[in-house]
Amino acid sequence: MAGTEKAIGILGRKVGMTQVFDEAGSAVPVTVLQAGPCSVLQVRTPERDGYEAVQLGYLDKPRRLARRSERGHVAKLDSKRSKKRSAAGVEAVAKAGCEPKRWVREFRGSPDGLEVGGEVTVEKFAEIDRVDVTSTSKGRGFSGAMKRHNFSGQRATHGVKKCHRHLGGTGCSAYPSRLFKGVRMPGQYGNARCTIRNQKVVSVDAENNLIVIRGAVPGPNGAYVAIRKTNTL
Numbered sequence: 001m002a003g004t005e006k007a008i009g010i011l012g013r014k015v016g017m018t019q020v021f022d023e024a025g026s027a028v029p030v031t032v033l034q035a036g037p038c039s040v041l042q043v044r045t046p047e048r049d050g051y052e053a054v055q056l057g058y059l060d061k062p063r064r065l066a067r068r069s070e071r072g073h074v075a076k077l078d079s080k081r082s083k084k085r086s087a088a089g090v091e092a093v094a095k096a097g098c099e100p101k102r103w104v105r106e107f108r109g110s111p112d113g114l115e116v117g118g119e120v121t122v123e124k125f126a127e128i129d130r131v132d133v134t135s136t137s138k139g140r141g142f143s144g145a146m147k148r149h150n151f152s153g154q155r156a157t158h159g160v161k162k163c164h165r166h167l168g169g170t171g172c173s174a175y176p177s178r179l180f181k182g183v184r185m186p187g188q189y190g191n192a193r194c195t196i197r198n199q200k201v202v203s204v205d206a207e208n209n210l211i212v213i214r215g216a217v218p219g220p221n222g223a224y225v226a227i228r229k230t231n232t233l
């Protein structure tokens with residue numbers, strides 16, 4: 001049964017895949033993820049925002065490439081609006097006081113003692129056994145049914161002429177004279193948000209900000225990933 005309370009996670013990037021050997025000498029495929037350190041940019045509260053969450057930012061973004069809104073999100077910028085609000089006695093929102101970030105995401109759940117301007121590192125996952133990893137899968141463009149759905153294709157013998165990799169018949173004749181929704185056909189393949197749940201944490205390297213997990217993770221090397229403690233029992 002899945003738990004209801006969601007834990008705060010961490011942001012990172014996929015380094016690549018390799019293998020390690022367990023105590024029995026068996027080769028175990030693993031994925032190496034570089035996670036954190038992540039700056040705490042905002043803390044959502046039920047009183048102010050209606051829900052609990054923590055907003056994290058990963059990887060510094062050069063100020064010359066950052067928009068004014070991105071710079072103002074992490075540090076106080078003087079403006080006519082801010083002066084008017086301070087003159088009216090409106091309390092300013094706390095800023096993290098860090099560099100603009102390349103990737104910003106929110107994690108729903110209790111802040112667990114985190115404050116704006118704080119930092120989340122991989123040490124948080126030292127005692128965690130299993131995690132959920134979310135990323136964007138590799139985009140493969142418009143693909144045929146054989147590649148997209150693992151169809152076997154048409155026969156390579158008599159009766160099939162120049163349509164060996166075609167989809168074939170999709171049913172539906174005079175009635176109901178249409179295709180039902182969800183029929184597996186050629187189309188966009190990949191480039192979708194995927195979550196691999198309940199992956200085992202093999203090791204955590206706090207010195208190099210690395211998490212090694214068992215199995216594969218969606219996306220190419222260098223893809224951004226969001227890691228959080230699994231709520232699957």
